[in-house]
Amino acid sequence: MTVNRDLWPAILAMAVATYLSRSLTLALFPGLPLPGPLLRGLRYVPAGILAALVAPALLTPGGHLALPWENPDLLAGVVAGVAAIRTRNSLLTMLSGVGAALLFRRLLPF
Numbered sequence: 001m002t003v004n005r006d007l008w009p010a011i012l013a014m015a016v017a018t019y020l021s022r023s024l025t026l027a028l029f030p031g032l033p034l035p036g037p038l039l040r041g042l043r044y045v046p047a048g049i050l051a052a053l054v055a056p057a058l059l060t061p062g063g064h065l066a067l068p069w070e071n072p073d074l075l076a077g078v079v080a081g082v083a084a085i086r087t088r089n090s091l092l093t094m095l096s097g098v099g100a101a102l103l104f105r106r107l108l109p110f
Contacts, residue, residue: 072104 034042058077059065068074080097087093 072108073101075104075108076101 054077058071058074061071061073066074068078076097079100080093083096084090084093
């Protein structure tokens with residue numbers, strides 16, 4: 001896949017804007033204490049970002065909604081979710097999800 005040369009200035013401008021919007025706040029207010037509710041809410045940002053990245057890939061492979069009985073990746077995601085809730089171990093969660101995906105893709109007629 002090649003990126004149109006006209007897009008590079010836009011990509012660069014967005015990178016600079018993103019960097020400046022975050023770094024200027026830290027540079028101008030280095031010791032600004034954050035309120036407790038904001039700090040508690042920030043703990044959930046990584047999980048929210050991960051869910052935003054994973055959910056579309058599991059629910060809409062190929063750009064359309066795929067029901068569980070026709071989507072081995074969604075079934076593997078459910079297995080990984082159960083493993084995450086029960087073990088609270090990232091490595092076991094990833095291993096169970098990858099193992100389930102391989103198993104479902106090989107054994108089930110999708």
